[in-house]
Amino acid sequence: MKKNLIIFGTRPEAIKMAPLVEAFQNSADFVTKVCVTAQHREMLDQVLDFFDIHPDYDLDLMKPNQNLYSLTADIITKLKDILEEFKPDYVFVHGDTTTTMASSIAAFYSGAQVCHIEAGLRTFNKRAPFPEEMNRQVATSVCDYHFAPTQKAKENLINENIDERNIVVTGNTVIDALFYSSERVNLEIEGLQEIIEEGKKLILMTGHRRENHGERFVRICEALKEIAENNPEVQIIYPVHLNPNVQTPVYEILSGIKNVYLIDPLAYPAFVWLMNRAHLIITDSDGVQEEAPSLGKPVLVLRDITERPEAVEVGTVILVGTDKKRIVAEAQSLLTDSERYNEMSALHNPYGDGRACDRVVNFIRELTLNKDISPIATGA
Structure with missing residues (x-):
């Protein structure tokens, strides 16, 4: 049975990865564990509570006056023991945070197959947004599979010479999370x-x-x-x-x-x-x-x-x-x-139909059965 490790560290990442955690943990085909870096602590914990996610690993890295140098180093070094202990087949990272960039590098070092959720977004200006634009470009360079939210994001990746067979257009998992949350949120807060x-x-x-x-x-x-x-x-x-x-x-x-x-x-x-x-x-x-x-x-x-x-x-x-x-x-x-x-x-939302996580899980499931699978971009 293949093993997955899903890593995130900020509140926005947690929101967008929560439905993927549920989708994988509901699948009997995988053993799935969650690691949080806690790049953001209090705001992250609120999301974990709402989605009832209980991390298997918590790096608890948030510090006063934290800087990008120390955060990046801490993530890479502290993930080493976890990756060596669990030995995941697939590591999932999301988007463009420092957690994303550093975790993708650590996962690459470990020999795991690295999967990037919300891949292919670009401004083509490395300082806007800073440091996010370079974080996602670094992640792209070391990731094996790229789950793009839109056709345009896929085109960005192809233009960077990413093999089209390793790109899947899924829609954005944030829409999955939004639909889930809208059904469960209290009518009055x-x-x-x-x-x-x-x-x-x-x-x-x-x-x-x-x-x-x-x-x-x-x-x-x-x-x-x-x-x-x-x-x-x-x-x-x-x-x-x-x-x-x-x-x-x-x-x-x-x-x-x-x-x-x-x-x-x-x-x-x-x-x-x-x-x-x-x-x-x-x-x-x-x-x-x-x-x-x-x-x-x-x-x-x-x-x-x-x-x-x-x-x-x-x-x-x-x-x-x-x-x-x-x-x-x-x-x-x-x-x-x-x-x-x-x-x-009244305009149509271009970011998906709330089924992005199903597309990710189905692709990885098929991948474990057929290493030669050619992804079909089932656009949102």
């Missing part, structure tokens, strides 16, 4: 329903990306302030990331504005509930760009470039960067132009 005022349009804001720290984040906050002051009948709810580079400008600029609610980071089910309730989402998050269209929510993306161009092309998201005037203008339009809003919210 304690604390949030006390904030929400019925009949008022709600803007949900999230922001944390490293490349937006500094003056760019100041412009984002100033845009939110102007939107709030121009639309007193609109509520803005902002779960503020714990990073001091985010918290400082947010609280300095947005505290005390009557219709802006600055709250602590939310557990995943509460965030899903809030996305469902929102009229509009403003974010620099990757996952939200993929999730929100499935809920019919237009998204303004606070980035100049995105590795998820499919949503931009389809029209479910709008890239606004950190230009204050652009953010305000696009938000105002979607708050007041009902025809444009309805048209945008």
Whole structure:
């Protein structure tokens, strides 16, 4: 029986890998174990609890003032004993985090077959996003099998001379997680329903990306302030990331504005509930760009470039960067132009149908039976 090791370390990775953990653990064809690096501790644990995941290995690496140098080294060295003890046939990593990059290298060193979930995303700018763009490119170079969320991601990999037989288009596992969560989330989330005022349009804001720290984040906050002051009948709810580079400008600029609610980071089910309730989402998050269209929510993306161009092309998201005037203008339009809003919210989500994990498991199952299998890209 083949052995799988699924490795992740951040909250977004945990959300996107949770349905894959369940899919493999429900299959009698594999022995599947989970390793978390805990690159993010508190936010990771919330997701593990919600999805009822009990890691077999926990590196517990999060430290105050953690840096990329020490984190990368710690992941590689601490995975060594686990890989040598368990001897997995397949190691699964996700996306573009430091955990992804370092784990893929460690798994390659161990001799395991390395499988990359959410493979092939590219901005072609190694510093945007930083360090994620290079993390995923390094992972691609050492991975054996590439599970691409879209046809465009597959094309990126082919252009980098990845063998097409080792690429499968699956859709994005975040849609699997979203559908799972939407069915199980409470209709009312304690604390949030006390904030929400019925009949008022709600803007949900999230922001944390490293490349937006500094003056760019100041412009984002100033845009939110102007939107709030121009639309007193609109509520803005902002779960503020714990990073001091985010918290400082947010609280300095947005505290005390009557219709802006600055709250602590939310557990995943509460965030899903809030996305469902929102009229509009403003974010620099990757996952939200993929999730929100499935809920019919237009998204303004606070980035100049995105590795998820499919949503931009389809029209479910709008890239606004950190230009204050652009953010305000696009938000105002979607708050007041009902025809444009309805048209945008009705567009098809290009990121999948909620069956990505089934495609991954089926491919690996067939792979164990026939080493010469040629993947068929069953697009979402």
